[in-house]
Amino acid sequence: MPEQHSTLRARRRAETQRLIQAHAVRLFTERGYDATAVTEVAEAAGVSPMTVYRHFPTKEDLVLAGAEARSVAERIAASPGDQPLVRRIGRALVGAATELTETGDGRFLLARLRLMITTPALRAKHLDNQYALQQAIVTALGDGEDSAFRTRAATGACLAALHTALVRWAEEDGRTPLPGLISEAFAAAFGDQAP
Structure with missing residues (x-):
């Protein structure tokens, strides 16, 4: 009970x-x-x-709070460890975006994103959230101390590609599916390593 x-x-x-x-x-x-x-x-x-x-x-949390970091970290922890870091991170980000846009309210997500892009206080908080997401991803990858720098650098680059896709999605008013834009951004940034 x-x-x-x-x-x-x-x-x-x-x-x-x-x-x-x-x-x-x-x-x-x-x-x-x-x-x-x-x-x-x-x-x-x-x-x-x-x-x-x-x-x-x-x-700021009224706009930016969400469970996205936990979803991404869980996906990464469940991914095969023999894949390249960028591919593991990219697939987790695409999977989380697919889940968010298919099961959530896409218009609501767009509204949150537009507020984040246009409001200085929210951009600053978004940077904090990006850091927390980076930490969650690095922890989920579970790499040892020797490769922590490499893991953080790869994660930071992946999050920059994600941010580029999110801004494009907002500019296009959500017309292009977000998971596809994330994949496109990863392909532009990482070529063969993209998911």
Whole structure:
């Protein structure tokens, strides 16, 4: 029975987070990120400001928080270790993008991405998130100390290719499938090593 309560609690928490984030992205898009207060987001979502901060510690997290890093790290950890690093990372990124765009709301993802591209405070937070994603990937690859520099460099280059694909996807208003753009960016950057 306690496990059932835990699952229900986790599901309610995720639903509350989705609701708050959806209202935040809508308001930020309509009114502007800097012109919208967290209290307005709370009011639109029908929750208290404290509830918003419990789920999203910073205003930036309202746009950028997601489970993408965990999904990518899990995919990399499950990938065959005998493949080149760039291919393992690329396949994980393409797989995560496929999952996000097929099971999620593509318009919502585009709105989040556009906010990130156009809002200086969000670009700074995005850089923090990129660093956290890089750390998650390096940890998932599990390479030893001797190859840590090589792994970090390869991961950083892969994330730069991903960023290029994401910006292109936003510029094209999502007309081209994101997984294809990521593959195209990897092919341009890495040639034969691409996924």
